[in-house]
Amino acid sequence: MxxxxxxxxxxxxxxxxxxxxxxxxxxxxxxKEAVPKEDETKEVVQEEAKDYMIVSSSPHLxxxxxxxxxxxxxxxxxxxxxxxxxxxxxxxALITLLAGSLSAxxxxxxxxxxxxxxxxISDGSAFLCGLLLAMCLPPGVPIFVPIVGxxxxxxxxxxxxxxxxxxxxxxxxxxxxxxxxxxxVLMTSWTSITTTADVTTSATPxxxxxxxxxxxxxxxxxxxxxxxxxxxxxLRNGSIGExxxxxxxxxxxxxxxxxxxxxxxxxxxxxxxxxLTWMFGGxxxxxxxxxxxxxxxxxxxxxxxxxxxxxxxxxITRKGKIVFAAGAGIITVLIRLVGxxxxxxxxxxxxxxxxxxxxxxxxxxxxxxxxxxx
Amino acid sequence: MLGKIKWGIHPNTHKSPxxxxxxxxxxxxxxxxxxxxxxxxxxxxxxxxKGDLVKKGQLIAEGKALVSSNVxxxxxxxxVEVSDQPHPVQGKCQAITIESDGLDEWAxxxxxxxxxxxxxxxxxxxxxxxxxxxxxxxxxxxxxxxxTPPADCSIDTLLINAAECEPYLTADHRTMLEYTERVITGIxxxxxxLGVRNxxxxxxxxxxxxxxxxxxxxAGTGIKVAAVPTRYPQGAEKTLIKxxxxxxxxxxxxxxxxxxxxQNVGTAVAICDxxxxxxxxxxxxxxxxGGAIKEPKNLLLRIGTTFAAAIEQCGGLVSPxxxxxxxxxxxxxxxxxxxVPVIKGASGILAFTAEEAKDAPESPCIRCGSCLEACPMGxxxxxxxxxxxxxxxxxxxxxxxxLDCMECGCCTYVCPAKRKIIHYIRYSKKxxxxxxxx
Numbered sequence: 001m002x003x004x005x006x007x008x009x010x011x012x013x014x015x016x017x018x019x020x021x022x023x024x025x026x027x028x029x030x031x032k033e034a035v036p037k038e039d040e041t042k043e044v045v046q047e048e049a050k051d052y053m054i055v056s057s058s059p060h061l062x063x064x065x066x067x068x069x070x071x072x073x074x075x076x077x078x079x080x081x082x083x084x085x086x087x088x089x090x091x092x093a094l095i096t097l098l099a100g101s102l103s104a105x106x107x108x109x110x111x112x113x114x115x116x117x118x119x120x121i122s123d124g125s126a127f128l129c130g131l132l133l134a135m136c137l138p139p140g141v142p143i144f145v146p147i148v149g150x151x152x153x154x155x156x157x158x159x160x161x162x163x164x165x166x167x168x169x170x171x172x173x174x175x176x177x178x179x180x181x182x183x184x185v186l187m188t189s190w191t192s193i194t195t196t197a198d199v200t201t202s203a204t205p206x207x208x209x210x211x212x213x214x215x216x217x218x219x220x221x222x223x224x225x226x227x228x229x230x231x232x233x234x235l236r237n238g239s240i241g242e243x244x245x246x247x248x249x250x251x252x253x254x255x256x257x258x259x260x261x262x263x264x265x266x267x268x269x270x271x272x273x274x275x276l277t278w279m280f281g282g283x284x285x286x287x288x289x290x291x292x293x294x295x296x297x298x299x300x301x302x303x304x305x306x307x308x309x310x311x312x313x314x315x316i317t318r319k320g321k322i323v324f325a326a327g328a329g330i331i332t333v334l335i336r337l338v339g340x341x342x343x344x345x346x347x348x349x350x351x352x353x354x355x356x357x358x359x360x361x362x363x364x365x366x367x368x369x370x371x372x373x374x
Numbered sequence: 375m376l377g378k379i380k381w382g383i384h385p386n387t388h389k390s391p392x393x394x395x396x397x398x399x400x401x402x403x404x405x406x407x408x409x410x411x412x413x414x415x416x417x418x419x420x421x422x423x424k425g426d427l428v429k430k431g432q433l434i435a436e437g438k439a440l441v442s443s444n445v446x447x448x449x450x451x452x453x454v455e456v457s458d459q460p461h462p463v464q465g466k467c468q469a470i471t472i473e474s475d476g477l478d479e480w481a482x483x484x485x486x487x488x489x490x491x492x493x494x495x496x497x498x499x500x501x502x503x504x505x506x507x508x509x510x511x512x513x514x515x516x517x518x519x520x521x522t523p524p525a526d527c528s529i530d531t532l533l534i535n536a537a538e539c540e541p542y543l544t545a546d547h548r549t550m551l552e553y554t555e556r557v558i559t560g561i562x563x564x565x566x567x568l569g570v571r572n573x574x575x576x577x578x579x580x581x582x583x584x585x586x587x588x589x590x591x592x593a594g595t596g597i598k599v600a601a602v603p604t605r606y607p608q609g610a611e612k613t614l615i616k617x618x619x620x621x622x623x624x625x626x627x628x629x630x631x632x633x634x635x636x637q638n639v640g641t642a643v644a645i646c647d648x649x650x651x652x653x654x655x656x657x658x659x660x661x662x663x664g665g666a667i668k669e670p671k672n673l674l675l676r677i678g679t680t681f682a683a684a685i686e687q688c689g690g691l692v693s694p695x696x697x698x699x700x701x702x703x704x705x706x707x708x709x710x711x712x713x714v715p716v717i718k719g720a721s722g723i724l725a726f727t728a729e730e731a732k733d734a735p736e737s738p739c740i741r742c743g744s745c746l747e748a749c750p751m752g753x754x755x756x757x758x759x760x761x762x763x764x765x766x767x768x769x770x771x772x773x774x775x776x777l778d779c780m781e782c783g784c785c786t787y788v789c790p791a792k793r794k795i796i797h798y799i800r801y802s803k804k805x806x807x808x809x810x811x812x
Contacts, residue, residue, distance in 0.1 A: 054697045054731050055710050057797040059783030060724075061385055061541060061703040062733075065790045067740060120737070165738030165791070262743075311742045316756060318743075360757075367752040367775055368612060369625040 067164075070260055070311075071124030077251035078131060078306065084234055084244045089139035089191060093240045097134045100146035104130025107154040117163065125164050129153050132172040132306060135241025136299060136346065137179070140191050145183060149175035169353045170313045173346045180346075190237045196230060197222030204237045205297045206342040214283060214290065231296035242299040252305030261309035264318060265325045269304040270295055272329025281337055300332065303345035313353045320356075320363040328352045381750040382605040382613070383784045385541050385704070387580060391670040392663050393544040397552055399674045400687045402478055406448050406678025407459045407715035408434065409469040413508040414515045415441030420470055426453045429481035431654055434470050437506070443516045443718075444506035448656040448676040451475040462681075462700040462714040463707055469715070472678070486652040490559070495567045498649055505648035506655045506718075511535055511546075511609070511638035512701055514719035517645065520637070521567050523630035529568050533618060534561055534575040536584070536639040537602060537609030540702025543722045545659040546639050548672045550577070550584040553643050554591045560642030561597055563649050568635055573597045575639070576614050580604040606704060607782040611636045613750045625778050640721075660716060662688045666695040666725035675716050681723050682712040695725035704783040734792040745785035745795060751778050755785035755795045762798025767805045776802055 086094045108126035112119045121127075130150045137146060153175030161167040180187050192202040199220050201208070205227075208217045221227040230236045234244025242248075255261045274291035282288025295301070308314060308328050315324050328348040335344025411417040416439035428434060428447040435445035451474040461467035490498070503518035523529055534557075538546040550557060565573050575592070577585050579601040589599045602608055602617050612623050614636065621632050629636055640658065647653040656677055663670035668689030675684055681698060685691060699706040700720050716723070745755035754774055761770040770776040776799065785795045 053695060053708075053710065054733070055708045056697075056733070057794060057800060058699075058706055058708070058781070059704040059786050059796065060697060060699055060706065060708065060726065060731065061783075061787060062792070063383070063385070063788050063790075065744070065788065066734070066792070067737060067790050070740075070742070070790055163738065165740045311740050314741075316741050316743045316746060316754070364774075365746050365749070365752045365754055367625065367778065368616070368750065369622045369627075369778070370752075 067125070068123040071128050073258060073260060074255065074306070075124055075128050075131065077254050078128075078135070078241070080247040080251060081234075081241050081244050081302075082131070082135070084247055085135070085139070085240045088234060088243065089240060092191075093139045095143060096137055096139065096141060096146050096240060097131065099143050100134025100137070100150055101127050101130035103147040104133070104150040104154050107151055108159070111155050111159040112163075115159065120164065123164070126154055126158075129158065129171045129175075132241075132302075133175045135302065136172065136176045136239045138187060138190050139240050140189060141183075141186050145179060145186060148182075149179045151175075152178045165312055167312055168356075169350055170307055170310050173307060173350050173353075176346050177350060193235075193237055195221050195236070196226045201237065204342065205231070205293070206336065209297075210342040214293075217293070228292060228296070231293070236297075238297075239299060242302045245296045245301050248301045248305060252301075255305070255309070261305070262318060262321055265309045265314070265321050266304040268322050268325035269308050269329045269332075270300060272326050273300055273332055276330065276333040277337070280333070294333075294336070298336070298343040299345040303328075303332075303349060307345070307349050308352075313356060315356050315359045315363065317360070317363050317365050320359045323359050323363065324352050324356065327355070381748065381752075381784075382607060383748050383787050384604070385606060385787065387604070388541045388663070388703075389544050389547075389580070392542075392661050392672050393547055393581075395548075395671055397548050397659055397672045397674050398687070400676070400679065400684065402449060402474060402476065403676055403679040403683050405451075405454070405471060405473045406676055407469045407471050407680065408445050408448065408678040409459065409461050409464075409467040409715065409717060410435045410445060411461070411464065411467050412445065412514060412677070412717040412719065413437075413443040414513065415439060415443065415519075417468065418442055418445050420456050420468070422453050422456070422470060424453055424456055427451070427475075428453060428472060429479050431484040431656060432481040433504075433654075434472075437503075437516070441516055441519050443508050444504060444654070445470070446506055446654040446656055447472055447481070448678050449474045450477050450479040450481075460711055460714045462709055462717060462720065465710075484652055484654070488650060488652070490563050490566070490649045493566075493649070495569065498563060498567050501649050501652075502645055504654070505644070507641065507644045507648060508655070508718050509638055510640035510644060510658060510718065510721070512705065512719050512721050514717075517637070517641055520635065521564065523568075523635060527630040528633060529570050529630060529635055530572060530633040531619065531635075532561070532564055532568060532570050532573040533614060533634060533636045534573065534639055534642060535609055535611065535614055535636050536575050536577045536581075536588075537614055538581070539578060539604070539606045539609040540704055540706075540722070541606075542663045542724055543661045543702050544663075545661045545672055545721050547581050547584055549640055549643060549659050550581075550588055554587055556643045556646040557588070557639055558591050558595060558597065559650060560644070560646035562595060563645055564635075564637055564642065565597075570635075571596060574618055575599045576602050576608075576618050578602055578604045578608055607750055607780075607784065610750065610780055610782055612780065625775065655718060658716070658718065658720070660684065660720055661722040662724075663722065664695070664699075664724035665727040665730045666691050666693055668692050677718055678715045680713050680715055681709065684716060684723055685712065685725060691725060693727055696728045696731035697724075697726040699724040699726065704787065705781065736793045737791045739793060740791055742790060744788040744790065748784035748788045750782060750784065751775075751780060753779055755779075755799070758802065759785075759793050759795040759798040762802040765802075765805060767802050767809065770802050771806050776806065779803075 104126045153171040157171040157174035158167045194200045256263045277294035278289045278291035331348035332344045418435035418437040420435045422434045429450045432447045437443040451472045454473045455471040458466045459469035507517040508514040671688045698709040
């Protein structure tokens with residue numbers, strides 16, 4: 001070994017460029033101290049200790065987009081709706097939101113530490129996951145509820161699958177579904193609010209619809225106009241982050257403008273729910289439903305703009321995304337109108353997550369040169 | 375509207391340092407290294423040996439195979455070595471090293487004057503073959519082969535590729551502005567060879583001065599000049615065809631199969647020189663640019679000049695480069711030494727500073743779909759990279775059209791996870807070739 005080294009080192013002084021590169025080929029991607037080792041494809045040639053050139057596969061120019069930019073932008077677009085919810089539901093909403101998002105970050109750090117993976121909490125995806133989970137919880141839940149939810153979302157649904165990029169299901173929704181079956185009473189206990197018609201209620205509009213029918217919903221708010229206004233502005237009962245339609249839509253539009261989400265997803269999902277509830281949701285027969293109510297009530301807006309557009313768990317092609325969104329819309333309506341639960345956005349997205357790999361397999365982008373010649 | 379609405383990317387073009395500078399003829403290099411392989415196909419065979427005296431333009435390596443190309447001496451002097459030398463694409467390659475005698479004399483009988491209009495197509499193709507002309511856009515496919523399309527293809531259109539969509543590079547731009555007449559003559563010669571009337575020059579619309587100059591020069595010749603949208607990879611053969619003619623080259627086929635021949639604008643100049651004055655391909659315009667270059671320039675360089683000598687011509691380096699690239703930043707080859715020679719396909723020499731060469735660690739795909747949107751070939755680069763990572767080559771070839779990828783680099787440019795998608799694709803292609811799969 002030492003003989004070899006000297007043979008190599010001796011001509012080094014006379015012909016520096018020829019031998020140094022043989023000797024000190026380093027891994028280009030070497031993260032820390034590179035062990036001198038030949039790498040077929042990427043290599044860093046050390047000409048002097050500090051003065052080396054990088055030899056890597058093209059391209060050599062990159063966009064400055066990154067995962068953390070995407071995730072923090074999404075977090076930022078949720079901020080208006082979050083602030084509104086704190087105003088609307090008070091300090092208990094703030095505590096739930098903080099407990100959800102911060103515990104998600106802590107669980108991610110712990111999980112990655114235990115699994116000896118690089119810790120990536122700064123990319124914002126765990127924070128986003130915890131925040132979305134907390135936004136889907138009733139405002140008055142005890143503090144352990146969002147923390148247990150975050151544990152299930154981050155550790156079970158995300159990191160046991162391999163971490164960001166490998167999870168099959170939307171982690172926030174898995175967390176919510178698990179909480180739903182574990183503490184059904186806590187998860188359906190809403191705060192009391194007083195509506196514009198001076199009715200104090202502790203039920204969500206969709207709850208009232210399920211138990212007492214559409215007319216009872218309208219009566220609770222006074223008139224249909226007042227109902228729409230309350231839904232649009234978020235002055236109603238519901239999960240922490242789902243109520244304020246206007247701020248969620250504005251956040252979603254910003255994401256569309258930034259090209260982070262594709263507009264076809266919310267448009268297809270909301271459109272499907274609107275059309276189907278209009279056709280089948282009425283009590284006076286076919287096409288007597290109230291699509292505007294169904295679109296704005298429940299978690300459809302936050303689901304369509306922020307959950308059904310989750311990159312990891314939804315199809316990658318545009319056509320696939322449309323299929324996904326339409327399917328999620330159909331399942332939502334089925335659960336709301338036929339099933340036992342008042343709301344179905346969470347389960348519809350989880351069910352469509354299952355078929356995402358299948359959609360991706362069958363719907364592929366249009367290949368250049370596949371069309372007709374000439 | 376619900377289908378593919380766009381392809382490609384819009385990187386910062388970085389063309390301003392060189393686009394308004396006239397082409398400079400470089401000093402006579404002290405030595406040139408001429409690899410026998412500067413083209414796609416079989417290597418040429420050296421016909422000189424160590425100690426031989428050669429003159430400029432003299433044939434020194436002969437391309438004997440069907441797809442191959444001649445190599446000529448680019449300076450006059452003495453052959454000092456026929457040995458393996460650094461090569462910008464292959465790493466190492468047999469090369470003929472000539473030391474200059476400082477006289478720069480032409481070999482006898484090289485320079486002539488010909489009236490191209492009186493030449494038969496076959497004669498012109500023979501001249502182009504002898505002159506060792508290859509596609510100067512970077513692909514370096516031997517031009518004489520490209521100008522003899524298969525008998526079952528009837529050619530109706532000649533496209534001249536002057537899009538120059540790669541950032542930094544302005545060699546074609548300056549060629550059009552300064553060698554306008556030779557470009558037009560070259561195109562006319564190619565038209566005569568192919569027997570087509572219809573010729574279109576495609577120029578990206580960030581070079582409107584070139585569009586104007588070429589339109590004026592082309593007036594009355596029947597050659598059309600078209601401004602195409604600035605968007606990388608507009609200058610890729612297949613995308614340019616789609617933009618200008620709305621046709622798509624079928625998967626696995628070449629443009630002649632749909633009646634089109636594409637030639638680079640620099641190749642047209644080389645054809646003009648060879649046919650009209652007998653000058654073989656011994657020099658080319660090269661953009662020398664990048665943050666580490668003191669004075670970025672366009673140089674008319676003798677083939678075989680080392681990168682180091684070319685950079686010296688541009689005032690040397692501001693700081694030690696972290697990356698030296700032959701070609702553009704999106705498809706170019708990173709070099710391990712500055713002692714590699716300029717070969718026929720070298721459209722640029724870029725020296726990047728640490729800032730320009732910085733690279734982020736890659737992370738798993740988050741399936742954002744940016745690469746699908748950017749891919750001009752309509753592939754699924756995300757899936758190809760994942761299959762490449764796991765060496766699932768057959769699935770990549772059969773189900774995800776691996777071999778349709780032209781490695782333009784759009785997917786890797788846009789990837790927020792900084793995945794080296796093209797690298798995985800190259801790896802898979804290599805594995806596929808080794809398995810003999812096609």
